[in-house]
Amino acid sequence: MCISVHQLCYVHADKEPLFQNINLIVNTGQRLALVGNNGTGKSTLLRIIEGNLKPSSGEVVCSSRPYYIPQHFGQFDNLTVAEALRVDDRIKALHAILEGDASAENFTCLNDDWDVEERCLSALASWNLEHLQLSQPMCSLSGGEKTKVFLSGILVHAPEIILMDEPTNHLDIKYQLEIMDIVKGLGHTVVAAVHDLNIAAMYCDRLIAIQQGKVVGVGTPHELLTVDFIKALYDVDSEIHYDEKTGRMNIMYIPRHWKETDDETNSDFNMS
Numbered sequence: 001m002c003i004s005v006h007q008l009c010y011v012h013a014d015k016e017p018l019f020q021n022i023n024l025i026v027n028t029g030q031r032l033a034l035v036g037n038n039g040t041g042k043s044t045l046l047r048i049i050e051g052n053l054k055p056s057s058g059e060v061v062c063s064s065r066p067y068y069i070p071q072h073f074g075q076f077d078n079l080t081v082a083e084a085l086r087v088d089d090r091i092k093a094l095h096a097i098l099e100g101d102a103s104a105e106n107f108t109c110l111n112d113d114w115d116v117e118e119r120c121l122s123a124l125a126s127w128n129l130e131h132l133q134l135s136q137p138m139c140s141l142s143g144g145e146k147t148k149v150f151l152s153g154i155l156v157h158a159p160e161i162i163l164m165d166e167p168t169n170h171l172d173i174k175y176q177l178e179i180m181d182i183v184k185g186l187g188h189t190v191v192a193a194v195h196d197l198n199i200a201a202m203y204c205d206r207l208i209a210i211q212q213g214k215v216v217g218v219g220t221p222h223e224l225l226t227v228d229f230i231k232a233l234y235d236v237d238s239e240i241h242y243d244e245k246t247g248r249m250n251i252m253y254i255p256r257h258w259k260e261t262d263d264e265t266n267s268d269f270n271m272s
Contacts, residue, residue, distance in 0.1 A: 002161060003062050003189065005022055006059045006060075007059070018044055066159065069150045069165065071169055071193070076138045081138060090116045093110040123153070144171055144175075147167075147170045151179055151182075198251050207225070
């Protein structure tokens, strides 16, 4: 067991419950997707698991401190890149030691992490951010660059548990797939709020669907993502296709105007 959530409830300040009695177990190395409409509490659940938001009741136990990649970055605009990556204290201590201040405080802060600066720059370069300085303010970065900074933190910290809130937001399609490939290849435990069901089906072992504050479905992508379930969860029509060789699924959503056009075409055909 890597993450255990037991009887978790969260109530807004206005006494309106966001979700109630959420229970889940995430095993080591598992990739879990939280799916459901906006406003169902996926982001709040991630923040509670991270430990920066207290639940109204219930318990969360993690085997180690999770690394959290948020969906929105405005709250980090007053930080530098190093501060956003949570390495600023170590880098300051490293520079102080190299400049001759060999105090016990600096060595304690550095904690033998002598390559922290090099590791950060290498991680940023892996996302084509080699032009950034660790002292650069986050407010000077684009939305996509901010996302990539936090994604770089995965390589910097090598966490056992990764929490991702809509990780493909602000990214081009190439980088959407690349980040999911990287995370899958690491073999770490991942809990991600995902709005793209095809991404969830491609990269996640297990899905948990949340609707109106309750868990309404748990299973593998093939078990959970049926046409009827997608209709009940999102109120949209869809078609699901499977590759004959690999069995991979692809979900295609059907807009209402397509159905209306098809109905009109069928009606005209029948009349003729």
